Amino acid sequence: MTNPSVWLCAVLLGLLAGCAPKPVPPRFAVVTDPADAQVAGGRTIRFSCNRGLDREPVEYATKLDSDCPMKQVDGSGCLATYEVGQDCLGGKGVYTVTAKGKGGTTIVSKDFTLVRSLASHEVLPDRPDPLPGAWKLMDTFDGTVEKKTNLWQGFIGTWTFKSGSCQVEPGPEKTLKLSYKLPIGSSQCGFFEYLLGGEGKSEPVDVSGYTSLTFQLRSADERQHKVRLEVVQWDKLAEYNQGPVFTGKEALVAKPYWRRYEYKLSELPEGFNLKAIKSIGLSLDGKDGFGQDGAVLVDNLAFIQ
Ligand SMILES: [Ca+2]
Numbered sequence: 205m206t207n208p209s210v211w212l213c214a215v216l217l218g219l220l221a222g223c224a225p226k227p228v229p230p231r232f233a234v235v236t237d238p239a240d241a242q243v244a245g246g247r248t249i250r251f252s253c254n255r256g257l258d259r260e261p262v263e264y265a266t267k268l269d270s271d272c273p274m275k276q277v278d279g280s281g282c283l284a285t286y287e288v289g290q291d292c293l294g295g296k297g298v299y300t301v302t303a304k305g306k307g308g309t310t311i312v313s314k315d316f317t318l319v320r321s322l323a324s325h326e327v328l329p330d331r332p333d334p335l336p337g338a339w340k341l342m343d344t345f346d347g348t349v350e351k352k353t354n355l356w357q358g359f360i361g362t363w364t365f366k367s368g369s370c371q372v373e374p375g376p377e378k379t380l381k382l383s384y385k386l387p388i389g390s391s392q393c394g395f396f397e398y399l400l401g402g403e404g405k406s407e408p409v410d411v412s413g414y415t416s417l418t419f420q421l422r423s424a425d426e427r428q429h430k431v432r433l434e435v436v437q438w439d440k441l442a443e444y445n446q447g448p449v450f451t452g453k454e455a456l457v458a459k460p461y462w463r464r465y466e467y468k469l470s471e472l473p474e475g476f477n478l479k480a481i482k483s484i485g486l487s488l489d490g491k492d493g494f495g496q497d498g499a500v501l502v503d504n505l506a507f508i509q
Contacts, residue, residue: 227307230262231255234282234301234314237390238365241316244451245272245292248491249316250390251299253282265302271295272318290453294320294473319448320473325433330462331420331503339506340414342484343397346378354505358398358483359406368393370488375501381424383499386490394434396485397505406445408438408480411469414507417484418466423458424499430455430492431500433467438482445482455492458500466508 232255243249253264264282268274272292278285282301300313335341343354349372352360362370368384368391375381382395399409411417423429432452439447450473456465469478484505490496 229308229310230303230305231258232303232312234299234312236314236316242319243288244319245288245453246290248285248287250285253301260305263304267300270297288318292318294318319450326466328464328466330464335504338509340509341506343505345380345503349374349380354397356400358400359403360397362395365392366390370394380502381499382502384488385497386488387496389490391490392487394485394487396483398483399481406482410479411481411507412478414469414509416466416468416508418464418508419505420462420464420503421456421458422462422501423460424501426460427498428494429458429498429500430494431458431486431488434485434487436482437477438480447482450476
């Protein structure tokens with residue numbers, strides 16, 4: 205005769221086996237840093253997998269296809285950081301993750317955009333005085349920072365990313381003082397000026413009639429700081445009309461004396477629509493190095509005819 209407790213155990217075990225969840229293929233999303241999956245030459249893009257509450261062990265294989273040379277700088281499992289070659293002329297890429305778990309295999313791909321960097325800049329003799337008549341001054345920073353509005357009636361603002369912080373205030377001798385803090389390597393921040401329009405209400409401006417863009421820059425202290433020019437395309441359909449961001453190919457080194465930079469508009473990337481520009485700005489990136497905080501001075505942001 206069967207022992208009733210043995211019989212009960214057998215039934216319970218049978219029930220438990222029946223109720224135990226069947227393993228399912230891994231579920232995850234591939235996320236990027238920067239979050240908009242746009243990266244320019246000389247910059248890095250980081251991929252990772254967001255698995256939510258799914259904690260089943262998974263084996264990853266990853267693959268990267270890209271229109272530009274990209275060098276892997278770190279990574280393991282699903283994680284990977286790639287640096288885009290300096291001379292990237294723009295294009296597309298895709299990062300594919302194959303994750304193998306007990307319940308099967310899942311393949312997820314993430315597309316990203318390679319942004320063609322702005323052309324190299326020229327460094328020219330500093331502060332011309334008087335300013336040449338062919339300059340169409342967008343900002344002289346003479347009373348504009350207080351009003352957060354430049355000479356073209358465009359809003360002046362700041363942005364931050366990953367704990368970075370940037371602040372603008374009137375600098376000495378009618379300049380803009382841009383102070384920054386970048387507590388971690390991936391921190392970024394910057395300042396920008398719309399070409400036209402109040403906060404959140406930018407309007408597209410046609411600059412195709414000009415030949416160059418210029419501004420002056422110096423360190424606000426005795427140290428050097430690295431900044432990059434950023435030009436943003438106006439996009440009718442994008443959120444806040446924020447189109448693609450074009451970043452300077454090389455970081456500019458702000459030294460403790462004035463220098464003037466000039467970018468030729470004809471050398472801006474192919475597909476860059478000079479008839480609809482949203483904003484011009486300067487950004488700071490923890491990855492560029494040179495310390496975690498400081499300040500630079502900016503003056504005479506202008507288009508040249
Ligand atoms: Ca000034």
